[in-house]
Amino acid sequence: MRIIKLDATESTNSFLRDLSNKNSLEDYTVVVAKQQTQGRGQRGTVWNVNPGENLTFSVFKDFLDLKIEHQFYISIAISLALVDTLNAFKIKKVSVKWPNDILSENKKLCGILIENVIKNNALDSSIIGVGLNVNQKIFINLPRATSMALQEQHLFELDEVLLVFLKHLKDYFKDLEAGLLSKLHTTYETHLFRNNKPSTFKNAEGLVFSGFIKGVSPSGHLQVLLEDAILETFSLKEISLLY
Known part of the structure; x- marks a missing residue:
């Protein structure tokens, strides 16, 4: 090395x-x-x-x-x-x-x-x-x-x-x-921060919303459980975690 x-x-x-x-x-x-x-x-x-x-x-x-x-x-x-x-x-x-x-x-x-x-x-x-x-x-x-x-x-x-x-x-x-x-x-x-905890996010358009982080897909997309039990996946450019 x-x-x-x-x-x-x-x-x-x-x-x-x-x-x-x-x-x-x-x-x-x-x-x-x-x-x-x-x-x-x-x-x-x-x-x-x-x-x-x-x-x-x-x-x-x-x-x-x-x-x-x-x-x-x-x-x-x-x-x-x-x-x-x-x-x-x-x-x-x-x-x-x-x-x-x-x-x-x-x-x-x-x-x-x-x-x-x-x-x-x-x-x-x-x-x-x-x-x-x-x-x-x-x-x-x-x-x-x-x-x-x-x-x-x-x-x-x-x-x-x-x-x-x-x-x-x-x-x-x-x-x-x-x-x-x-x-x-x-x-x-x-080790994922706020995994399975209620969290606040902001999307690319600036809209703030809430959800539960449920993990990360093999491709690296964040999996978020939204209202009405809808599981969405987001790329880095689509979402940011506010904390």
């Missing part, structure tokens, strides 16, 4: 993607940056963190013809690896807010950005970007953000956290490549 450490870069995902375009990369090549000047999150959001206080990194993962219809299991494996990592450091009440935001006591600790490379109608590789709030204690205008240090009232060693995560990531990707999809899916749903 190769770990490349940078003082600063626009985006670790972009840096790793450019590197993969020029070279044949070793599986689990990692790029870690103390500062990202143009870090990105889901839905085009910006991921801003204080330099040197948190983990902003990307991992290159090669796949042997993983089926396109199974690509959400990449997100599942990463989410579960982060849950296990945070549990290893005794972080309280860790959960996964669909599809892959990692929470502690209802506040966001971590975001994930996955960029898949598809060749010959199969998933060839992925670049996995992770932004994990570790030691930052002040988040301006982000009332729902938190960090490991805020949750546990002490600082953490960044390299140690990274290595624990990579170990868990390898374990879950072994399960994925072994075809243990049902096991991964069941475990993911046990």
